[in-house]
């Protein structure tokens with residue numbers, strides 16, 4: 493029977509999510525990969541326990557995480573039921589809907605019909621009465637924004653989510669969404685976007701600046717660029733790496749020799765700072781007071797332990813930042 497470590501709150505840093513009352517751990521765990529039908533359940537359990545034992549209270553899911561779609565929620569639900577349910581009130585569990593989930597016109601994008609049905613399914617898969625954060629997963633160019641936001645309002649009013657967030661939105665759409673949700677007193681507190689040393693999209697599309705201005709949190713996904721910003725690919729492609737074991741979202745073709753050279757150069761800066769490249773990459777995100785948390789993925793518990801060390805040193809000199817930018821610009 494799992495019993496959480498007594499020292500679980502000793503090291504983790506908790507950051508306030510924008511201007512809300514909710515604090516999130518600086519490092520959160522995402523279940524996009526390695527929690528599907530093809531994963532090892534014992535390893536999934538160990539990763540959740542390692543995370544929670546070290547202050548990672550936040551577990552991020554989505555309806556479609558697998559493979560197959562829904563499998564990550566089913567496996568996480570099993571872990572909760574069998575081992576972690578007594579810690580439910582110490583946990584922040586999020587899920588999302590917005591990408592393809594089931595056939596036909598009601599299992600994708602941002603209609604009220606899809607979001608409400610999808611969250612009901614997610615709750616059932618995880619065996620929960622409510623999630624802490626429910627996200628709309630991506631902008632929908634066809635559904636009126638009011639309808640999607642009204643669905644988020646309905647979800648909160650029905651008690652199935654405590655807070656709501658939006659993911660993969662840009663600055664102007666975030667502003668419009670905020671106006672609708674605040675008018676209706678919906679607890680919209682967080683943006684979830686990709687942000688890392690190599691991907692600066694949110695600096696360019698206004699999301700980062702607008703979040704700050706509107707008092708919303710930012711939680712960054714793929715902060716390690718799916719493993720590129722680690723020591724994984726410094727000397728070839730390991731057989732147990734994401735490129736080899738999955739290959740759907742991170743492909744060998746994304747690893748040019750120019751990119752490997754740049755990653756080696758970043759690794760050298762990390763070494764000088766006394767960090768692993770993964771630690772430095774996460775620290776780079778967390779240096780910014782407007783970043784609430786980074787959602788890491790992991791294939792083994794040891795990676796989680798390494799990544800948590802990032803919080804020990806999140807300050808960078810101006811020279812280090814410039815050196816990192818100069819390298820990143822070449823391979824963006």
Ligand SMILES: NC(=O)c1ccc[n+]([C@@H]2O[C@H](COP(=O)([O-])OP(=O)(O)OC[C@H]3O[C@@H](n4cnc5c(N)ncnc54)[C@H](OP(=O)(O)O)[C@@H]3O)[C@@H](O)[C@H]2O)c1
Nearest residue numbers: 522523524713714715716717718719722733734789791795
């Ligand atoms: N909202 C959205 O649209 C969206 C999109 C994508 C992701 N997300 C969320 O963000 C989470 C994280 O995304 P991600 O998995 O791409 O994150 P990531 O942290 O950038 O990449 C995780 C991968 O990097 C490798 N890794 C992690 N720590 C390492 C270490 N210390 N040393 C060496 N390698 C290490 C592992 O790959 P190996 O398998 O090679 O070991 C791991 O699976 C997801 O689970 C999900 O919750 C959200």
